[in-house]
Amino acid sequence: MAGVLVCGAIALALTLGLSAHSANAPGFSAAEGWNTTSTGIDPAPPQAPVFVASNVPIDPQDDVGSIDGTTVNGLSGDGVVIVVTLFPRNPDGSGYPPRSLPLQLSDATLEDGFEGVSTSIADESQQASVGNSDLDVMAFFGTTPPTQAQLATAQTELDRLVIPTS
Secondary structure (H helix, E strand, O other): OHHHHHOOOOOOOOOOOOOOOOOOOOOOOOOOEEEEEEEEOOOOOOOOEEEEEEEEOOOOOOOOOOOHHHHHHHHOOEEEEEEEEEOOOOOOOOOOOEOOOOOHHHHHHEOOOOOOOOOOOOEEEEEEOOOOOEEEEEEEOOOOOOOOOHHHHHHHHHEEEEOOOO
């Protein structure tokens, strides 16, 4: 269930804006106009790895593992925040539906609110199994419902998501 996800929009000691990203590491590739941050691939348990991309500045007060922070709740207009939480794939292959990259927002479900997030913020969620990983993907938008322009902007960034497939 989406309400149980541990994911967040955060900024720690990372530089906002364009950042280096290894093609073999999970996360978002750098793009002009987007801010990215993450917990890294191996955060302290019980935190799962979280990767965040936002076309608005990420508030440095937002914590890892919490999406109800200032960045998401402060979205307005064309604002978009995408949060991806990465889990090891279920060994028996059950669980999330298999998908390939790039993930498509058209496969996501428009949710009816997310605990701790303002009702003025639209959120779409998707679960996917990619390579050896299960992913919870949440996209937050500054308008409800999201505009076609916001959806296109979010899809362009989601196209930059890198998840190793082996």
